[in-house]
Amino acid sequence: MTESAPNTKMSARDVKVFYGEKQAINGVSIDIDMDNVVAFIGPSGCGKSTFLRTLNRMNDTIASARVEGDITLDGENIYSSKMDVVQLRARVGMVFQKPNPFPKSIYDNVAYGPRIHGLAPNKAELDQIVENSLVRAGLWNEVKDRLTESGTALSGGQQQRLCIARAIAVDPEVILMDEPCSALDPIATAKIEELIHELRGRYAIVIVTHNMQQAARVSQKTAFFHLGNMVEYGDTSDIFTNPREERTRDYITGRYG
Amino acid sequence: MTESAPNTKMSARDVKVFYGEKQAINGVSIDIDMDNVVAFIGPSGCGKSTFLRTLNRMNDTIASARVEGDITLDGENIYSSKMDVVQLRARVGMVFQKPNPFPKSIYDNVAYGPRIHGLAPNKAELDQIVENSLVRAGLWNEVKDRLTESGTALSGGQQQRLCIARAIAVDPEVILMDEPCSALDPIATAKIEELIHELRGRYAIVIVTHNMQQAARVSQKTAFFHLGNMVEYGDTSDIFTNPREERTRDYITGRYG
Amino acid sequence: MTSTAIIFLIAGLGLITWVFARARAGKFITAGPASVHSLPSYHGWYAAMWAVVPAVIFLVVWNSIAPALGSYAVLDSPLAASLPTDPFTRAAILSEARDLSRDANLKVFNDAAVQLAPLYGEADRRYTMIGALAAFLLCFAGGAFAFTRLRPDFRARTKVERMVMLGLLLASLIAILATLGIVASLIFETIRFFNLVSPFEFLFGTNWNPSDKVVDGKATGFGAVPLFWGTVFIGAIIAMAVAIPLGLMSAVYLTQYASPGVRRWMKPILEILAGVPTVVYGYFAALTVAPALRSFAAGIGISNASSESALAAGLVMGVMIIPFVSSMADDSINAVPNSMRDGSLAMGATKSETIKQVLIPAALPGVVGGVLLAVSRAIGETMIVVMAAGLSANLTANPFASVTTVTTQIVQLLTGDTDFNSPMTLAAFALGLTLFIVTLLLNIVALQIVKRYREAYD
Amino acid sequence: MSPTSSPAPAGHPVAHKTDWMGAAMQKRIASRYASERRFKFMGLAAVTLSSLFLAFLLFVMVGNGAKGFITTEATLTVDMPAATGSISADQLTGPRLSATISSIDVRRIYDDAVEAQYGENGTRYFASTAWTALRSQLIANPDLLMGKADFWLPTSSDVDRAAKDRSTPEAEADYARLRQAGEVRQTFNWNFLTGSDGTDPARVGIWGALKGSLITIAVTLLLAFPVGVLAAVYLEEYATKNRLTDLIEVSINNLAAVPSIIFGLLGLAVFLQFFAMPRSAAIVGGLTLALMTMPVIVIASRNAIKAVPPSIREAAMGVGASPIQVVFHHVLPLAIPGIMTGTIIGMARALGETAPLLMIGMRAFTTTPPDSLTDPATVLPVQIFLWSDEVNRGFVEKTSAAIIVLLVFLLTMNAVAVYLRNRFETRW
Amino acid sequence: QDPASTNQGSSRSEIRIVGSSTVFPFAKKVSEEFVNFDPERRSPILESTGTGGGIELFCSGVGANTPDIVNASRRMKKNEFDRCITNGVEEIVEVIIGFDGIALAQSKNGPKINLSVAEFYTALAAEPFGKGPNTTRRWPDINPALPDTRINIFGPPSTSGTRDALEEIIMEKGCKTDPAVGALADSDKDKFEEICHTVRTDQGYTDAGENDNLIVQKLSTNPDAVGIFSYSYLADNAETVRGIPINGVEPSYATIESGQYPGARTLFIYIKKKHVDVIPGLREFLAEYLRGGEPDGYLTRIGLISSPAKMRSEMLERIKSLPTLDGAVLE
Ligand SMILES: Nc1ncnc2c1ncn2[C@@H]1O[C@H](COP(=O)(O)OP(=O)(O)OP(=O)(O)O)[C@@H](O)[C@H]1O
Ligand SMILES: Nc1ncnc2c1ncn2[C@@H]1O[C@H](COP(=O)(O)OP(=O)(O)OP(=O)(O)O)[C@@H](O)[C@H]1O
Ligand SMILES: [Mg+2]
Ligand SMILES: [Mg+2]
Numbered sequence A, B: 001m002t003e004s005a006p007n008t009k010m011s012a013r014d015v016k017v018f019y020g021e022k023q024a025i026n027g028v029s030i031d032i033d034m035d036n037v038v039a040f041i042g043p044s045g046c047g048k049s050t051f052l053r054t055l056n057r058m059n060d061t062i063a064s065a066r067v068e069g070d071i072t073l074d075g076e077n078i079y080s081s082k083m084d085v086v087q088l089r090a091r092v093g094m095v096f097q098k099p100n101p102f103p104k105s106i107y108d109n110v111a112y113g114p115r116i117h118g119l120a121p122n123k124a125e126l127d128q129i130v131e132n133s134l135v136r137a138g139l140w141n142e143v144k145d146r147l148t149e150s151g152t153a154l155s156g157g158q159q160q161r162l163c164i165a166r167a168i169a170v171d172p173e174v175i176l177m178d179e180p181c182s183a184l185d186p187i188a189t190a191k192i193e194e195l196i197h198e199l200r201g202r203y204a205i206v207i208v209t210h211n212m213q214q215a216a217r218v219s220q221k222t223a224f225f226h227l228g229n230m231v232e233y234g235d236t237s238d239i240f241t242n243p244r245e246e247r248t249r250d251y252i253t254g255r256y257g
Numbered sequence C: 001m002t003s004t005a006i007i008f009l010i011a012g013l014g015l016i017t018w019v020f021a022r023a024r025a026g027k028f029i030t031a032g033p034a035s036v037h038s039l040p041s042y043h044g045w046y047a048a049m050w051a052v053v054p055a056v057i058f059l060v061v062w063n064s065i066a067p068a069l070g071s072y073a074v075l076d077s078p079l080a081a082s083l084p085t086d087p088f089t090r091a092a093i094l095s096e097a098r099d100l101s102r103d104a105n106l107k108v109f110n111d112a113a114v115q116l117a118p119l120y121g122e123a124d125r126r127y128t129m130i131g132a133l134a135a136f137l138l139c140f141a142g143g144a145f146a147f148t149r150l151r152p153d154f155r156a157r158t159k160v161e162r163m164v165m166l167g168l169l170l171a172s173l174i175a176i177l178a179t180l181g182i183v184a185s186l187i188f189e190t191i192r193f194f195n196l197v198s199p200f201e202f203l204f205g206t207n208w209n210p211s212d213k214v215v216d217g218k219a220t221g222f223g224a225v226p227l228f229w230g231t232v233f234i235g236a237i238i239a240m241a242v243a244i245p246l247g248l249m250s251a252v253y254l255t256q257y258a259s260p261g262v263r264r265w266m267k268p269i270l271e272i273l274a275g276v277p278t279v280v281y282g283y284f285a286a287l288t289v290a291p292a293l294r295s296f297a298a299g300i301g302i303s304n305a306s307s308e309s310a311l312a313a314g315l316v317m318g319v320m321i322i323p324f325v326s327s328m329a330d331d332s333i334n335a336v337p338n339s340m341r342d343g344s345l346a347m348g349a350t351k352s353e354t355i356k357q358v359l360i361p362a363a364l365p366g367v368v369g370g371v372l373l374a375v376s377r378a379i380g381e382t383m384i385v386v387m388a389a390g391l392s393a394n395l396t397a398n399p400f401a402s403v404t405t406v407t408t409q410i411v412q413l414l415t416g417d418t419d420f421n422s423p424m425t426l427a428a429f430a431l432g433l434t435l436f437i438v439t440l441l442l443n444i445v446a447l448q449i450v451k452r453y454r455e456a457y458d
Numbered sequence D: 001m002s003p004t005s006s007p008a009p010a011g012h013p014v015a016h017k018t019d020w021m022g023a024a025m026q027k028r029i030a031s032r033y034a035s036e037r038r039f040k041f042m043g044l045a046a047v048t049l050s051s052l053f054l055a056f057l058l059f060v061m062v063g064n065g066a067k068g069f070i071t072t073e074a075t076l077t078v079d080m081p082a083a084t085g086s087i088s089a090d091q092l093t094g095p096r097l098s099a100t101i102s103s104i105d106v107r108r109i110y111d112d113a114v115e116a117q118y119g120e121n122g123t124r125y126f127a128s129t130a131w132t133a134l135r136s137q138l139i140a141n142p143d144l145l146m147g148k149a150d151f152w153l154p155t156s157s158d159v160d161r162a163a164k165d166r167s168t169p170e171a172e173a174d175y176a177r178l179r180q181a182g183e184v185r186q187t188f189n190w191n192f193l194t195g196s197d198g199t200d201p202a203r204v205g206i207w208g209a210l211k212g213s214l215i216t217i218a219v220t221l222l223l224a225f226p227v228g229v230l231a232a233v234y235l236e237e238y239a240t241k242n243r244l245t246d247l248i249e250v251s252i253n254n255l256a257a258v259p260s261i262i263f264g265l266l267g268l269a270v271f272l273q274f275f276a277m278p279r280s281a282a283i284v285g286g287l288t289l290a291l292m293t294m295p296v297i298v299i300a301s302r303n304a305i306k307a308v309p310p311s312i313r314e315a316a317m318g319v320g321a322s323p324i325q326v327v328f329h330h331v332l333p334l335a336i337p338g339i340m341t342g343t344i345i346g347m348a349r350a351l352g353e354t355a356p357l358l359m360i361g362m363r364a365f366t367t368t369p370p371d372s373l374t375d376p377a378t379v380l381p382v383q384i385f386l387w388s389d390e391v392n393r394g395f396v397e398k399t400s401a402a403i404i405v406l407l408v409f410l411l412t413m414n415a416v417a418v419y420l421r422n423r424f425e426t427r428w
Numbered sequence E: 001q002d003p004a005s006t007n008q009g010s011s012r013s014e015i016r017i018v019g020s021s022t023v024f025p026f027a028k029k030v031s032e033e034f035v036n037f038d039p040e041r042r043s044p045i046l047e048s049t050g051t052g053g054g055i056e057l058f059c060s061g062v063g064a065n066t067p068d069i070v071n072a073s074r075r076m077k078k079n080e081f082d083r084c085i086t087n088g089v090e091e092i093v094e095v096i097i098g099f100d101g102i103a104l105a106q107s108k109n110g111p112k113i114n115l116s117v118a119e120f121y122t123a124l125a126a127e128p129f130g131k132g133p134n135t136t137r138r139w140p141d142i143n144p145a146l147p148d149t150r151i152n153i154f155g156p157p158s159t160s161g162t163r164d165a166l167e168e169i170i171m172e173k174g175c176k177t178d179p180a181v182g183a184l185a186d187s188d189k190d191k192f193e194e195i196c197h198t199v200r201t202d203q204g205y206t207d208a209g210e211n212d213n214l215i216v217q218k219l220s221t222n223p224d225a226v227g228i229f230s231y232s233y234l235a236d237n238a239e240t241v242r243g244i245p246i247n248g249v250e251p252s253y254a255t256i257e258s259g260q261y262p263g264a265r266t267l268f269i270y271i272k273k274k275h276v277d278v279i280p281g282l283r284e285f286l287a288e289y290l291r292g293g294e295p296d297g298y299l300t301r302i303g304l305i306s307s308p309a310k311m312r313s314e315m316l317e318r319i320k321s322l323p324t325l326d327g328a329v330l331e
């Protein structure tokens, strides 16, 4: 896995992440393409979130974090000084574990990204973007009559879909999701999983999950992380039925984690 | 299970607990006798801790909590206005999930209860009580040379044993333990379990645990709680090998929880 | 044209620049949003910044020199030849003339000014025009320069944000400046003071009788021990004897016993005590408390009770400090983990036993830190002691006698004689430095204690 | 603990089971409950005592000060045409009016009228500047110049006190006589709210000081608020840990603890001596208080900013907001209530501050309110301090009345702060 | 630098006065009248700094940033005058506004005291008659006939004119009652001044600051205390305090005017001539000052003792012609 596949959107080469002295990721290389949903699985603390955040430089916000190695988006190194991190994050959107809508109206939540990036020259187009995003996030029918209500007044599952709508409103190329369902009940979870299915192909999607069933359900490719290493990366069906590595097998069968 | 058994120390009849509007316990009846260690098991949030705290009225400290039903200690209703809660708590001791020694010396930690209840007329007897309690809690040998050190300077397992010593120093009749090992490592856990074995028979003991193996190891009787109900109560061996209820079986075999 | 009008015009020009730059940048968006680096409005801000900031800086500088230029122009005229040579009189006439040129209805005080007024009007108009023109030029130049730099890949946002960051940094530097200002102003004067009085005498001498008499380069009567004692006696002993029990017990009652309703009302009421200005406390102490204490003392047979007793000032100061102690104690008690309280209650301890034997000992470091902060506040308090404590530098432990404090003496020394070189003025600064250092140390120690204690329970 | 000789073997039973129901134990428990009650009572007593003190303070101030808002007036009959010679109606119109009035020697007319009505020493019944009250009434209503009229003029402070409560025996006698000679009434003391400092307690007012306070506090707010908030934003959101930011932190924490009088010394040495700014001016007071208030605002703002959950920042960054946008679009709007609370409390403190302003000469006597930043001014707390030093008994009620005005301002500000804090306590 | 401003800031349109706390109430009254007379006038700015402090400020230079007038409860000293000259304040006009006495007073509720200058000196001096430290604690330690209360004297601080007057007028008189000490006045002036002019620093004497009002207040609450302040404060507060006779002479308008009272002194104001035609209203203000000090003027009503008619007309002349003070006449 040192050469990029033809349809590769992002690729990481020998990425190491340090928190101060402590190394949290020990040289991970991976390619993410447009066609598949990639799931990161692994026991708690293995570095899934850490690695995910290197992909849109959200770890810049942690003073002690330091990244080595190369990560490219469409062949461009995202850690080069020429890369504008604000633009990068617009292109690589993120959805967080806990739904975190802004304490603003539903409309403003979704419109925020398009506004700061100047994606809509006028109000009508902005309305259109908001509506499209909410529709695609499967939330439109539930909120179309109350767009001015606060985003925080929605239920957890709705909030998470609102966050997804907010992320897709800036029309990113990649969407990173860090355990997007762990705070949700089964019904809300099902909705989000369905949504991921629908979004597939339009965006490159990476999802971190601690729930193997979920990984099996939503992803086409799975990466298994353990103690800061990416132990195995391959088609989801292979990983779950026929893992190459001992550790993967142990984890999948519930020996630990 | 509506009549009390002959050796019954405490018995609850149709106990309901409310936190404000929300009902956390929906009518639980149970008898606790002197000879057996009783384990409460059940999934998180099912009300184990809540019910345990009704037994020594520790839930009086939660403003919103309200208890209905009867709980008796030696046939006396502990919620009657005649019952002195201070005395009740001296007779029904409690050990908490997280070890909570007072920020005082080891000696003072253990001597605290006897002192406030005036159990020792003089220093020599107090010394004796402290020593006996620490011996019985299996801590004496480890701390006898540093009784003046702070209780918070001990390791987690030692702290928990100190809390047990503190509880038995007031010579209670019942000891309630709310997940006393969940903050401890396996070695410390083993020590506490051993201790429970030794204390059995002298005190009525109730232990809450989320670890079924532990319940199987230390208890003679087990009560399974689910969603505020006590689903099943019986001999530990029966519950674990041959549960009567579907839900118990599902839980024991790890279907959920 | 007045300078306000010019500023408004420049602001208007800035706005126009903003609009144009934004519109121009808007045209860059041809191939989708990814093709430009920054939003059009950032280009707008960038250009507006260039248009406005240099012009405004220039105007500020110009406005500070233009009046002088105007005056020189007036002085060059033959009419000015008859002006008196004395600079002060001359200045007065000139400034009156300038006022007259702006408002002809003013009452004329100096007739010479009337002739000069039109000249002034003329000169001022001319220089204002020059300044305005230059400012507009700068405005245009800046705007044009910025305009040429606008390009699809121009990082306008980064530039604008860098300016904002610079502003933020400058704002926080003011804190350092203020601290430096304090330290410098205190230290310079104190060093001068110690040229006249030995630090040893100042810190350990017991004779406080300051005077301006300097004999052989030495001043006497500056032994500050009685002041230190008075300060400690009132602020750290009497006031704390009131504030600690009342504050601590209030906190205990409000956190442990009071119903939420009582707590909701009583807490703000106690906080009001901290919001009452000290001059009001001082007046209250002097008007009501001190005479009452004096007659009380006389009633129990203390003959030489003074009306400005240490007790009166200390008592009232103690009341003022109650909310400080109680809110710190409140925080500390709340920071003790509930498991600690539960542990004690589960042993069959009563509430008061739990509070006395577990909560308060556990919260003690926090409470001590709070008390130290309160002490530092009390010894720096000025108005209560100025109005209610005495002026006699007594070394006495009799609470009905009059003592004086550091802050009282600072006010005494500085509100009288204001000559900056007299030993008495300098002594005020030396006292100020002492006070500064002591309160600083108290605070550092207190914050350290509180911080360590917070960490212990986290 | 004295080491015990023979440790009991593990599991050895305790010698005796405690007899919880025994008489001795019951007695012990009773006494423990008694001490519980005593302790609780002490707590209650502490709270009560503290609030009673506040109540007592307010009671004394209101008790003394309420009278300060009332003034006693007596009538004086003046026959204007007789005193001035005839004034034609057109002299009272338009621009000629002020010239006409200043041509009249109101003071002499007043003296004559008083002597005519109240005898030789009659002026002692009236405030020493009562004639200015007569003049203002004439200016307000020039038609009075055309005829004979009764004017209500303020009585002397002694008589005023006699009318309200008690005074010197002479003044009480004067008051009794006055009631016979003419009419006396008590009305609201508008002059107290609109006038300035003076020598006669019957005629002093707080407007000058209040205006000084308002100007000073405006300067303080304009300087301390932006600087404080911006510094807080910088420290909380952007500052990386280095020597400089450490120094800033330490400076701010220390400034917040420095006694206020030290700021006065700073103002004196730096602003007055070094920068040669004008003595007694509101701008210097405002600058000094701004340095004192800024750290309070910084600390409150930082706490408010800290309370904004990081998830909001992450969310904004996740859609590509720049650090500046994160702060100005999300963090600051959410922190505003907390910042406002801190600012109001800081401003209230500055408004009640006295000592530093004494140091920079804002205690000068002046009888007109300041008009600009550089005009000599005093502030309300300093005015209170100055009046409290006056020996004349008439100043007691004026001092207390001024205190009431100050407290009304401060308590309102504090109440608003408490309201804001409660209202916006948990928004997320 | 703008020539329309001096080196010390720009011009100023209100009068600035500093100086003696004794003269302060008079100056307050005058400024109030000054503004009342014509409400369009700007109120003078008045600060009570004590005579010494005031002269320091006054002499710090000419210009808008320095006071125009200093009130003094004693005559300017030679060294002060020299300082003025050094700082460019060369033309100073001296005006006498009236007389005042240094009054000893006590609360009306206290036991009546009657002192001789010698007794008073003994109570006040650091080393009475040069015979070792002052050991007197209660009045009977000095004279058994005096009431048995603590010696507790509140007086002015060393910067004030009242203090200078106290030392030079009253203490010196008491001191000289011992001929041996009196002889020192010629032989060893320094020694003489040390004995006669040094006030005790122990509990017997309390420096009460520049605020004479404060002393009056303290007296009314401390019945056994004795206060030293200006006669005008005594006159103004006759309700609460009474004068203590010295050598049997009560401080009163008549005794001070006639010079009978041992503590009589002259009150001055000093004006910068250069400011007179620069600061608007300064001349009118001076005129107002003298008008108030006339025998039936409002200043005499609050305790100023009017100067004789001849002196008053001379002063009226002075504020017109503004003759400058000659340093040679000062001490
Ligand atoms: N801000 C940080 N500072 C220091 N160490 C950190 C930080 N964040 C994470 N770590 C450490 O880095 C390692 C990887 O953490 P990470 O959050 O990536 O794990 P994870 O796989 O996402 O776990 P989980 O499933 O619990 O979310 C852990 O050991 C963690 O303790
Ligand atoms: N103080 C409280 N106020 C309101 N609700 C509470 C409170 N404490 C517990 N509850 C609720 O009561 C229910 C029972 O809680 P309880 O703590 O007894 O569960 P548990 O069985 O001990 O769970 P766990 O194994 O997680 O400790 C839960 O739904 C819990 O959310
Ligand atoms: Mg994670
Ligand atoms: Mg539990």
Ligand SMILES: O=P([O-])([O-])[O-]
Pocket: E019, E020, E021, E022, E023, E049, E050, E051, E052, E072, E073, E156, E159, E160, E161, E162, E163, E210
């Ligand atoms: O204030 P004095 O008059 O005493 O100088």
